[in-house]
Amino acid sequence: MPHADRFLTVRRDPHSEEVLARGGDPQAHSVLQRAGLVPVVRVHETYHRAPAGLAPDEETRLATAAVARLRTAGYHVDCDAGFETDARPVSYLPLGASVAHLAERIRTATTTEEAADALTELTAAHDGVLAALGDILAATAEFHEGLGDAADPHIARRLRYLADERLHTLRTDLCHTRNALADRHAPHPGRSTCTEQVPATERERSAVCACPPPPRTALAPPPAVAAGPRR
Incomplete structure (x- = not known):
């Protein structure tokens, strides 16, 4: 089952009549912005709306384009019937x-x-x-x-x-x-390039590579027990 962040809704709000897109992860938010919508950041939510001052048909065009782009990117979109589309625009790397x-x-x-x-x-x-x-x-x-x-x-x-x-x-x-x-002009002491080659002098031919084993993490000592008066 897809992750919850892969689901979005694009609907016209019944109270304000605004076109609102809700849900999604940061990648989906970028898709919505490139479709022309405006992000609105609230305390518990970030959603997107159509730009102010647009005619209803222009809002519908933007919402339909947003639905198409989101579905092209693999998101599941629940939308109003007026925003449904079979279009799948070509996407390019930003x-x-x-x-x-x-x-x-x-x-x-x-x-x-x-x-x-x-x-x-x-x-x-x-x-x-x-x-x-x-x-x-x-x-x-x-x-x-x-x-x-x-x-x-x-x-x-x-x-x-x-x-x-x-x-x-x-x-x-x-x-x-x-x-x-x-x-x-120095190598990073914590990073090395593994060639996965076993040197000819290696006696154990079953060895995978000659890289040293990763350092062991020392265990933290247990907390000291607070001393109290004996009973």
Whole structure:
């Protein structure tokens, strides 16, 4: 039986008439956002709604697209009859998957050079991930400067502050970390690459590999018994 997080509902609320999607895990939430819905974070729940100000037929179109995308991703969706669809759109790996792959490279790195190579994709001065993020913040700030609402200039200034101060600090620290790792030229003492080869000098030919056994975890001593007065 599928896990409970694989079930979602997409329905029009009978009281508010809002199109609401409930349930799912973080991956499902990403699918809903890419379908055009807006997340609403509450104390005990995160659900998604259609953007404000849409006509009912446009809300139906978004909800139907969300149902199709969720089912393409393998989720079980219970929805209103008006949102039912047999469409299964082609799904592609999101851009974030490429960045997440860097974390996997670091988790499996066995030397400081390997870890530094992965961090370089983040910290490269011209075309690294953080440089691109800075460009995105700047472009979004420029977009808000011309929107015309009273709060838009404040949002633009906030975005530029994030790019110039917060992102700059993050980028500086990660660059320092990457450069320090590049200079160390050391294997990670807790990680090694197993070749699964038995050396010719090994007498026990039934051995699987020459890797040393993992260190045994020392058992914690039992708690001391509190001494009390004898009776």
